[in-house]
Amino acid sequence: MPELPEVETVRRSLERLIAGQSIVAVQVREPRLRKPVAKNFAAILTGRVIHSVGRRGKYLNLRLDDEHVWLVHLGMTGQLTVCDPQTPLRTHDHVVMTLGDGRALRYNDPRRFGLMLVGTATEIEAAMALGVEPLSAAFSPRYLQEKAQLTRRTVKDVLMDQRVVAGVGNIYASELLFRAQVQPSRLVPTLDAEEMTRVVKATKAVLREAITHRGSSISDYRDGEGQPGDFQTRFRVYDREGQPCRTCKDPIRRETHGGRSSFFCSTCQV
Ligand SMILES: [Zn+2]
Structure with a gap:
């Protein structure tokens, strides 16, 4: 299971690759993750710009331009990767997006223990219910x-x-x-x-x-x-x-x- 160093590495690569990009299309191919992906998930994300890619514990927090936060937990086997749109879809590509510059952003997760939801910053903070960050001064x-x-x-x-x-x-x-x-x-x-x-x-x-x-x-x-x-x-x-x-x-x-x-x-x- 990805822990803080892996999620931070994903965060850094995604920040470089997708911050500032708009999301022009969202397709949820398999909603049955750890919790079902909400029915309005695609509607909320479509047309938004990814402002920044943050991290809290083992969660990715993608801040959108309308104050919504897109929360991703990679579970046991989740991968959120950017690829060429011509790359053939893989069996476990559950959520597939098209970015403003034409590239694809895909969430692949064979075991489906991952989590994906959107909400306000307050809702997301409550959903995570986390203690302090180990690399912050608060962890003493x-x-x-x-x-x-x-x-x-x-x-x-x-x-x-x-x-x-x-x-x-x-x-x-x-x-x-x-x-x-x-x-x-x-x-x-x-x-x-x-x-x-x-x-x-x-x-x-x-x-x-x-x-x-x-x-x-x-x-x-x-x-x-x-x-x-x-x-x-x-x-x-x-x-x-x-x-x-x-x-x-x-x-x-x-x-x-x-x-x-x-x-x-x-x-x-x-
Ligand atoms: Zn020893």
């Missing part, structure tokens, strides 16, 4: 400490709770906890101030590095031009069960809870 050791007092969940669960901090998923939670030298199964109230600070610093550092490497392509993720990222070659723990830790050479371990795998080094992380 103090903030995490305050949230930690309210819960007895594991540090990994808290970091992946979008209402606490928006944009971290399973891959980057594993990677940043390795960087912070904290095991994913630790309950948050057991973290001391120094560990809390390390977790916050590692979150920002790992996300920034992943953005620099244009995200991680482990399955379907592509940016707005259809290009993959390469951060997956730099994983320290994610999907490396049994392989030697890049720091201490001990095998990386995998534990599953709540249907999700956590990868960690039991020597480097306490």
Whole structure:
């Protein structure tokens, strides 16, 4: 599933490719995404100009020239890409648009866990219901400490709770906890101030590095031009069960809870 670095990479490529473009035609070929695409979706978007392409957590927010915001969540396998209109339609191209300059903007999503809706800025903010941005100053050791007092969940669960901090998923939670030298199964109230600070610093550092490497392509993720990222070659723990830790050479371990795998080094992380 695309996490913050992948969505930010898509945002940057789309901002370059489509900001300032008008939407001249919209065709919803398959409305059954995570929630059905609204019947008036095409009517609201047609004729609008895409003012800017923003991001909040794992969501893309495309601001239109009439104060509407077009919200896109890529779900598990969504791709929003710009292409030549002559490119043959693919099986899972669910929403297809024509831009003012003749190019096509297409949303492809084999598993259909993505989300697409339009609304006012206030409606969109409410629909997302997100916590702070991890790369903003609002995500601080103090903030995490305050949230930690309210819960007895594991540090990994808290970091992946979008209402606490928006944009971290399973891959980057594993990677940043390795960087912070904290095991994913630790309950948050057991973290001391120094560990809390390390977790916050590692979150920002790992996300920034992943953005620099244009995200991680482990399955379907592509940016707005259809290009993959390469951060997956730099994983320290994610999907490396049994392989030697890049720091201490001990095998990386995998534990599953709540249907999700956590990868960690039991020597480097306490
Ligand atoms: Zn290690």
